[in-house]
Amino acid sequence: MNIQFGVDYYPEHWPVQRWETDAKLMQAMGVQVVRMAEFSWFKMEPEEGKFNFAWLDQAIELLASYGIKSVLGTPTAAAPAWIIERNPEIQPTDPQGRRRHFGGRHHNCQSNEVYRAHVKRFVNAFAEHFAPNPNVIGWQVGNELGNSHNELCMCESCEKRFREWLEKKYGTIEELNRRWGTDFWSQGYQNFAQIQAPKLTVTGVNPSQMLDWKRFHSDLIVEYHQFQSKILRHYAPDKWITQNMMGFAETVDYFELGKDLEFSSHDQYPSMNMVREKPQYLGSEGAGQLDIIRGTKEQTFWIMEQQTTLNGWYEVSRRPRPGQIHLWAMQSVAHGADTIVFFRWRSCAFGTEQYWEGVIPHSGIPGRVYDEIKGFMHKNGTLMQEIKGLMPQSEAAIVFSYDQEYAIDIQPHHPDMKYVDHLMTYYRALYRQNIPVDLISDQSDFSRYKLLVAPLQYMMDPVLEEKYRTYVKNGGTLVLTMRTGVKDRDNICDSERPLPGGLADVVGLKVYDYDCLRQLQVKVAWDGKEYICDKWCDVITPDTAEAVACYASEYYKGTPAITVNVYGDGKAYYVGTEMTPDLADRFITEVGAELSLGETPDGVEITRRMGADKAYYFVLNHNGKEQMVNIPEGWQSYYEGQTMPMPAYGVYVYTEKVGK
Numbered sequence: 001m002n003i004q005f006g007v008d009y010y011p012e013h014w015p016v017q018r019w020e021t022d023a024k025l026m027q028a029m030g031v032q033v034v035r036m037a038e039f040s041w042f043k044m045e046p047e048e049g050k051f052n053f054a055w056l057d058q059a060i061e062l063l064a065s066y067g068i069k070s071v072l073g074t075p076t077a078a079a080p081a082w083i084i085e086r087n088p089e090i091q092p093t094d095p096q097g098r099r100r101h102f103g104g105r106h107h108n109c110q111s112n113e114v115y116r117a118h119v120k121r122f123v124n125a126f127a128e129h130f131a132p133n134p135n136v137i138g139w140q141v142g143n144e145l146g147n148s149h150n151e152l153c154m155c156e157s158c159e160k161r162f163r164e165w166l167e168k169k170y171g172t173i174e175e176l177n178r179r180w181g182t183d184f185w186s187q188g189y190q191n192f193a194q195i196q197a198p199k200l201t202v203t204g205v206n207p208s209q210m211l212d213w214k215r216f217h218s219d220l221i222v223e224y225h226q227f228q229s230k231i232l233r234h235y236a237p238d239k240w241i242t243q244n245m246m247g248f249a250e251t252v253d254y255f256e257l258g259k260d261l262e263f264s265s266h267d268q269y270p271s272m273n274m275v276r277e278k279p280q281y282l283g284s285e286g287a288g289q290l291d292i293i294r295g296t297k298e299q300t301f302w303i304m305e306q307q308t309t310l311n312g313w314y315e316v317s318r319r320p321r322p323g324q325i326h327l328w329a330m331q332s333v334a335h336g337a338d339t340i341v342f343f344r345w346r347s348c349a350f351g352t353e354q355y356w357e358g359v360i361p362h363s364g365i366p367g368r369v370y371d372e373i374k375g376f377m378h379k380n381g382t383l384m385q386e387i388k389g390l391m392p393q394s395e396a397a398i399v400f401s402y403d404q405e406y407a408i409d410i411q412p413h414h415p416d417m418k419y420v421d422h423l424m425t426y427y428r429a430l431y432r433q434n435i436p437v438d439l440i441s442d443q444s445d446f447s448r449y450k451l452l453v454a455p456l457q458y459m460m461d462p463v464l465e466e467k468y469r470t471y472v473k474n475g476g477t478l479v480l481t482m483r484t485g486v487k488d489r490d491n492i493c494d495s496e497r498p499l500p501g502g503l504a505d506v507v508g509l510k511v512y513d514y515d516c517l518r519q520l521q522v523k524v525a526w527d528g529k530e531y532i533c534d535k536w537c538d539v540i541t542p543d544t545a546e547a548v549a550c551y552a553s554e555y556y557k558g559t560p561a562i563t564v565n566v567y568g569d570g571k572a573y574y575v576g577t578e579m580t581p582d583l584a585d586r587f588i589t590e591v592g593a594e595l596s597l598g599e600t601p602d603g604v605e606i607t608r609r610m611g612a613d614k615a616y617y618f619v620l621n622h623n624g625k626e627q628m629v630n631i632p633e634g635w636q637s638y639y640e641g642q643t644m645p646m647p648a649y650g651v652y653v654y655t656e657k658v659g660k
Contacts, residue, residue: 284424638655
């Protein structure tokens with residue numbers, strides 16, 4: 001079924017008498033699908049084994065009578081109070097050994113066998129009941145898996161599973177001791193039973209243990225998803241399964257989770273990024289989150305929760321200005337979303353999310369938000385049918401690695417250094433120059449790209465080294481950054497070679513010294529102009545590399561900050577510092593200017609989706625004022641009235657014939 005538009009609906013929050021009014025308003029708006037039920041376990045099972053699916057059957061059938069299909073979420077993200085009362089041990093334990101209690105959501109230990117038994121009982125009944133219904137087209141497992149848990153849970157059940165995971169990985173306790181470096185601080189183990197979850201210690205943490213804990217935790221969540229999806233597929237092999245991911249959330253490896261999905265979904269809330277975005281990079285944070293979700297399966301995706309209006313729990317965001325809701329939804333489409341499901345249908349009058357507002361307000365009376373989203377749906381339905389499944393076909397990519405993020409999170413070096421922030425330095429510079437970017441895993445095919453940015457390759461292994469080497473040798477342009485090759489995959493420092501380890505010949509340099517810029521910035525000179533860098537400086541000793549830019553202050557003044565090395569048929573750049581925006585822009589001009597879709601004012605992005613014979617270009621004005629944009633010859637306006645200047649928060653779409 002070709003579905004473009006939907007809403008997240010909670011009929012259990014409203015009187016049955018209101019449901020048909022909602023269905024009529026949805027139909028008039030253009031809604032084709034709703035997601036329901038992901039937080040309604042108690043409503044469906046008020047006591048063990050006594051299931052009440054009748055209310056949801058009624059809602060599904062009523063919506064279907066208005067041409068609206070349903071996606072059902074297994075409601076396992078919020079176990080009901082009667083389960084907690086009977087089995088309090090299923091509640092998660094934090095790193096300080098404290099139990100987290102009922103009253104929010106995700107208040108469960110995903111390894112606990114008692115909890116798993118409750119989930120199995122419920123999901124079997126749920127799937128068996130709804131699988132035959134032709135108006136249920138797919139499933140969502142739980143809700144935002146990994147959300148709320150962070151480093152939870154560290155209970156006895158999780159410790160047991162952790163030990164089993166470690167024994168399977170290492171085989172013997174002697175091998176674990178060797179690869180964890182447990183000679184330090186007398187941390188050696190005699191058997192796996194002695195190993196605990198990395199709870200609060202008197203001081204410090206073993207980086208190798210913590211890295212394995214994060215990997216284990218991710219694997220546990222992936223396996224928990226598979227535990228439920230196996231049941232759903234048993235009863236409904238004809239229905240698809242997805243999961244609503246959360247952009248750069250780090251708790252679970254979305255590349256691994258994506259393997260269990262027919263397609264990925266994402267929850268997109270642009271206003272949560274507003275306070276972090278500088279004017280010249282408006283829209284970049286949201287774009288990056290969309291691109292990483294597209295990268296999880298390297299295919300188009302759904303938005304399962306698209307922001308409608310203001311959101312918040314105890315504090316609230318800014319309310320979107322007229323046109324911004326349409327703009328945000330079209331940014332999702334531009335970056336690869338085939339379906340937009342708006343969160344939520346109606347602002348809830350009670351509970352934690354009273355001010356995470358919806359398409360219609362608490363009063364139930366449609367207003368500006370309803371009208372703007374209705375306009376979006378009515379205007380763009382044909383376009384979205386045409387571009388379904390079409391990808392951007394980027395020529396630039398950034399390698400994203402959960403392993404690298406985990407390791408940097410454990411030892412960030414500088415208190416302000418964050419893996420995603422460092423990666424976004426490059427992403428924003430590419431975005432600013434309208435260079436389409438794929439965010440890919442280090443398992444992906446690099447050969448498809450002319451430009452490959454691999455930030456903070458902190459942990460390295462021979463296989464990945466050879467993959468980068470081959471990419472450059474065969475003509476690619478590779479960008480490596482500071483802290484490359486510091487450690488092996490066990491989070492142990494390379495003690496055999498200077499940095500950057502096995503890739504020294506590819507980048508043509510060595511790093512014998514480095515500086516953490518605590519309360520300090522350093523100048524970098526490039527073609528007579530000075531720029532600022534911060535957080536970190538590698539002190540580079542070139543071998544065959546040539547200096548592109550040099551430090552202009554501190555004791556390493558005059559030494560290279562950025563280098564380039566010819567290797568085989570390609571080039572390898574090395575950036576030894578954390579670049580500020582001006583320097584990052586200058587650098588991307590150096591390495592990728594020919595990949596740009598065109599120059600635009602600050603806050604205006606161009607991206608595209610490519611078909612076999614036609615390209616679709618999206619020009620998005622994230623500014624609150626008009627902007628002039630030079631449109632290339634050959635681009636044809638998709639909609640009438642696309643005249644310059646572009647209006648505030650305006651969206652223009654163009655097409656161009658491609659191929660033969």
